Amino acid sequence: MGAGPSAKPLHVVIAGGGIGGLTAALALAQAGLRVTALERAPGFEEVGAGLQLAPNAVRRLRALGLMPALERPSLRPELVRIRGAGDSAEIARIPLGPIAELRWGAPYLVIHRADLLGVLVAACKAHPAIDIMTGTEVVGFAATAGGVEVAARRGAETLRIAADCVIAADGVRSRLRERFGLGFADRPVWSGRTAWRALVPAAQAPDFARKLETGLWLGPRAHLVHYPLRQGDSINVVAISEDAWRADDAPDIWSISGDLTALSPAFARWSPDARGLIAAAPEWRRWPLFDRAPASRWTVPRVGLLGDAAHPMLPFLGQGAGQAIEDASALAAAFQGHPGDVAAALAAYQAARAARAAAVVVASRRQGAIYHLRGPMALARNLVMKRHSANQMLSRLDWLYGE
Ligand SMILES: Cc1cc2nc3c(=O)[nH]c(=O)nc-3n(C[C@H](O)[C@H](O)[C@H](O)COP(=O)(O)OP(=O)(O)OC[C@H]3O[C@@H](n4cnc5c(N)ncnc54)[C@H](O)[C@@H]3O)c2cc1C
Incomplete structure (x- = not known):
């Protein structure tokens, strides 16, 4: 069922204008499809904070021609420095910078999520085959004779959009996944x-946090990650702790202010260096982490x-957005491999992606458990890491970053 060169391009509706949905829109349009991307939020203004974009993701963004636009808003950390939370002592380091690029064919970047979204929105808006509609929530779909009709709510209006295929990129709490009977x-x-996420103005951050590197601090039942963002103007800090959170603990869980060492006792006995960075944060935002x-x-x-x-995943490998980007490029490749044949393209897409994404979900969970070890198990973990050469540290990441 191939489509000839003069055939009308397939029309894909994408529900969700996050990193996954917008990357997919661009990849599909570049593969010759027509795309309508519908985003529920009224605009693409800032939500979230920093993102680490590993080489597996950056390689695909580069293939979409986005590297020049990513150059200015992103930074390239030179290494990941792993420290013990109690005494600040270095446990290990993973070289990145030019080594990452040589080994995995693309750099390791850090970027503000809003900046990455900005790059994607600009590229989508510049593509004639992409139509983006904000303030438009997909509420359902129905099969039609030759395709699918997507129902979307826009204010008081209900839109009905005819398409050949619909892609649900509506995030971890995907309603559409349930509506389609897939979960x-x-x-x-x-x-x-x-x-707990915070942006610390660089001028108020301790020297160690202003370096062009990613810091990873390991403590009992908690860890901390930080890296500079936006030309080094601010430091992205993520502190993860084990908690007895309940939905009714705080009415507005997204805007909790205060000193994290007071908010979460997990960090109270950390080294003065780590606590200094934590105390420098003007405001913390709290993200309860859900697994599925x-x-x-x-x-x-x-x-x-x-x-x-x-495939929502815990953020301990920094791969959620990276895997969404891998999905987007695999989806476009599947449509290119099966021109005009939606069923074959979707089957090829699932075959290309399901096992890989599931492996990253499992590895992310395992990583969290390793980071939060306590007592003798933590000592053993640190000993193993200390014994690894730089090359051994890098080779453990080949399956993830080299794919
Ligand atoms: C603390 C933390 C740190 C993280 N760090 C990293 C990292 O360093 N690197 C990394 O790669 N990943 C990281 N992630 C994960 C990453 O943020 C997500 O995996 C990624 O943003 C998922 O993108 P998405 O497009 O699938 O979903 P989302 O970004 O959730 O986008 C879904 C979009 O769909 C819209 N929507 C929902 N329902 C509808 C509807 N019915 N109709 C229309 N639109 C709808 C939403 O408004 C939203 O804009 C982190 C996550 C957390 C919590």
């Missing part, structure tokens, strides 16, 4: 961990899942 039984489950099994099926006829909707 009723496995709702997101509270993981027992909270991520990856969808066992990613597609039903004319529908596919993408990004967190298909």
Whole structure:
């Protein structure tokens, strides 16, 4: 069922204008499809904070021609320095910088999520085959004779959009995943961990945090990650602790201010260096972390899942957005490999992605457990890391970054 060169391009509706949805829009349009991307929020203004973009993601963004636009808003950390939380002593380091680029074919970047979204929105708006609509929530779909009709709410209006295929890229709490029958039984489950996120103005941050490197501090039942953002003007700090959070603990969980060492006792006995960085944060935002099994099926006829909707993951490998970007490029390759044949393209997409994404979900969970070890187990972990050469540290990442 191939489409000839003069055939009308397939029309794909994407539900969700996050990193996954917008990367998919661009990749599909570059593969010759027509795309309508619908985003529920009224605009693409800032939510979130820093993102680490590993070489597996950056290689795909570069293939979409985005590298020049990413150059200015991103930074390239020279290494990851791993320290013990109690005494600040270095446990190990993983070289990045030019070594990452040589080994994995693309640099390791850090960027503000809003800046990455800005780059994607600009590229999508500049592409004639992409139509982006904000303030538009996808509420359902129905099969039609030759395709699918997507129902979307825009203010008081209900839009009905005819398409050949719909991609649900509506995030970790995907309603569409349930609506398409791809995940009723496995709702997101509270993981027992909270991520506290802050942006510290560089002028107020301790010297060690202003270096062009990613810091990873390991403590009992908690860890801390930091790296500079936006030409080094601010430091992105993420502190993850095990907590007894309940939904009714705080009415507005997104805007908790205060000293984290007071908010979460997990950090109270950390070294003065780590506590100094924590204390420098003007405001903390709290993200309860939810876990969910990856969808066992990613597609039903004319529908596919993408990004967190298909495979939400705990953030301990910094790969959620990276895997969404991998999905986007695999989806476009599947349509290129099966021109005009939605069923074959969706089947090829699922085959290309499901096992890989599930492996990253599992590895992310395991990484969290390793980071939060206590007592003798933590000592053993540190000893093993100390004994690893730089090359051994890098080779453990080949399966993830080299794919
Ligand atoms: C603390 C923390 C740190 C992280 N750090 C990293 C990192 O360093 N590197 C990394 O790669 N990943 C990281 N992640 C993960 C990453 O943020 C997510 O995996 C990624 O943003 C998922 O993108 P997405 O497009 O699938 O979903 P989302 O970004 O959630 O986008 C979904 C979009 O769909 C919209 N939407 C929802 N429902 C509808 C509807 N019905 N109709 C229309 N639109 C709808 C939403 O408004 C939203 O804009 C981190 C996550 C956390 C919590």
